Amino acid sequence: MSSLIRVRPTKIELIRLKRRRELARKVYRILRERLTILVNEFMTRIRRAYRIRREINRDILDVYNEAAYLLGLYGSSIYDYYDSSTVEGSKLVIGFENIMGVKSYTAMMKKGRFIDTYPELNEFREHSITLISRIIELGRIEQSIKTLGVEINKTKRRVNALEYIFIPRLTATIKYLQMKFEEREREEKARLKRVKSMLEKHRG
Amino acid sequence: MGLRDTYFEDLVTRVLTRELRIINRHLPYKRVSLCDLEKMDIPYIILRDGTTHLIDPRELEYLSNLLGGEKCKLLLPIIIEARESLGEGTYIVRDRVAKRVIAEILELEYEEEKPLIIYRPHLYKIREILSTTTTIIFSPT
Numbered sequence: 001m002s003s004l005i006r007v008r009p010t011k012i013e014l015i016r017l018k019r020r021r022e023l024a025r026k027v028y029r030i031l032r033e034r035l036t037i038l039v040n041e042f043m044t045r046i047r048r049a050y051r052i053r054r055e056i057n058r059d060i061l062d063v064y065n066e067a068a069y070l071l072g073l074y075g076s077s078i079y080d081y082y083d084s085s086t087v088e089g090s091k092l093v094i095g096f097e098n099i100m101g102v103k104s105y106t107a108m109m110k111k112g113r114f115i116d117t118y119p120e121l122n123e124f125r126e127h128s129i130t131l132i133s134r135i136i137e138l139g140r141i142e143q144s145i146k147t148l149g150v151e152i153n154k155t156k157r158r159v160n161a162l163e164y165i166f167i168p169r170l171t172a173t174i175k176y177l178q179m180k181f182e183e184r185e186r187e188e189k190a191r192l193k194r195v196k197s198m199l200e201k202h203r204g
Numbered sequence: 205m206g207l208r209d210t211y212f213e214d215l216v217t218r219v220l221t222r223e224l225r226i227i228n229r230h231l232p233y234k235r236v237s238l239c240d241l242e243k244m245d246i247p248y249i250i251l252r253d254g255t256t257h258l259i260d261p262r263e264l265e266y267l268s269n270l271l272g273g274e275k276c277k278l279l280l281p282i283i284i285e286a287r288e289s290l291g292e293g294t295y296i297v298r299d300r301v302a303k304r305v306i307a308e309i310l311e312l313e314y315e316e317e318k319p320l321i322i323y324r325p326h327l328y329k330i331r332e333i334l335s336t337t338t339t340i341i342f343s344p345t
Contacts, residue, residue, distance in 0.1 A: 020217055026288070027220045030227055030342050033286055036293075037340060040328050093246050095258040100340055101230040106258050110246075158223075166216065 005173045014177045021170040028162040034100060035155045041099055042148045049141045052134055059131050066124045073120070082121065087113040090129060092136065097144065104147040106140050109133045227342045229253040235279035238267055249281065257281075260336045267337065270308060277301045281339040284327065288344055293324040295340070309333060 007013045070078050090112040097106035111129060116122060233250045241247040247259040259280065268275050282302040284295045296319045297306050303320040307313065309330060314320045322330070330338055 020220075023217065023220050023224075026344050027223050029288055029292070030286075030344060031223070033292065034227070034342065036324075037327070037331075041331065041335075044328070044332055093258070095246070095248065096255055097336060098230045098251055098255060098257045098339075099335070101227070103255060108246075108258065108260065 003169060003172070004176055005169055007173060007177070009177055009180050011181070014174065014181070017170055017174050017177070021167065021174065024162055024167050024170060028159065028167065031155055031159045031162070035152065035159055037100060038102070038148060038152050038155060042145060042152060045141050045145050045148065049138060049145060052138045052141065056131065056134050056138060059127070059134070063124070063127050063131050066120075066127060070120060070124055078121070081117065082125070085115045085117045085121075087115060090132070097140075099144060099148065102144075102147050102151045104144040106144070107136050108140075109136050224344055230257075230339060231283070231341055232257070232281060232339070235281065235283075237276055238264060238271070238278045238280055239276040241280060242268065258336065263334055263337045266333070267305060270305060271301065274301055274304070278305065280337050282306070282334065282337060284322070284330070284338055284340050286340055286342050290321075295322050295324075295327055296320070297322065306330060 005017075007017065074081075091110040092107055093110060094105065094107045097104050109129075109132065111133075114122075114125060229252050231252050233252055236249055241249075241259060242264055247261060247264060248256045249259065251257055264280075267278065267280075271278055278301040279299065282297070282299065282305065284297055284306075286295050290296065297303050298319045300316065303314050306320055306322065306326075310322065310326050312320070312322075312326075327340075
């Protein structure tokens with residue numbers, strides 16, 4: 001789609017349009033580069049989210065079985081013991097991550113401090129913390145996938161608008177103005193020729 | 205040419221100029237060394253737009269193991285430059301220590317004096333490993 005921009009047919013306007021086209025091309029190239037990188041980030045994160053989700057689905061059953069085993073072995077008091085052997089609980093830190101200008105929520109887990117207890121309980125604690133940190137990572141990645149998706153859409157619209165509307169319209173207008181100036185020049189030449197021949201006839 | 209058209213054209217030019225201006229908003233206000241980041245309880249850097257960017261401690265650990273004694277010389281995030289004049293899909297790393305990191309990850313050879321040139325598949329690999337400790341700068345020249 002390209003229609004002409006309504007401009008005054010002057011040389012200064014032609015220069016202005018050429019400058020604007022150069023700027024538009026520059027922005028287009030940069031945005032296209034950014035779009036390519038963003039799409040790749042998006043795809044990488046999708047693959048990573050899929051992998052982590054599979055790992056979580058695999059590990060969650062193991063942790064559940066371990067918890068059931070501990071409950072069967074030591075009774076419900078094991079959870080009180082679990083609590084009392086925790087010196088400092090694990091913390092979740094929530095903040096922002098900036099992926100090429102795309103602001104996305106991120107979270108990371110800071111592991112707490114614990115006293116060593118029964119080997120089974122230590123193992124269970126280790127596995128459950130790993131599982132929780134994986135779930136947090138999955139949440140972080142899925143959040144970034146959402147924000148990246150929105151940004152990719154926006155950037156794509158801009159790139160397409162520049163590629164299919166703005167730059168062709170500017171090019172068409174520049175071409176129109178150039179043709180108009182050439183036409184004017186030809187008219188001028190023809191006029192001069194006619195004046196010259198009239199003057200010669202007049203002298204003769 | 206109507207007043208409305210002029211206004212629209214100026215607006216488009218302004219939007220394009222703004223786009224160029226804000227494209228590098230995600231760059232850090234000040235780069236921080238790897239040692240300083242490791243000392244922080246929650247490693248973060250402040251960006252030009254005023255927001256904070258959390259850094260994954262696992263990446264810091266990875267870089268620390270990779271660099272050994274030279275780790276305090278590495279400034280983070282590692283800046284990868286996308287320069288228009290080099291053509292599409294070509295990127296530059298200028299920082300000396302960062303060059304070493306990138307070259308070791310990608311198993312490339314590099315010269316100390318010259319900037320390291322990498323290509324798009326390399327960039328994807330780097331971003332996969334160091335997603336919070338690298339950033340890309342878009343240079344329109």
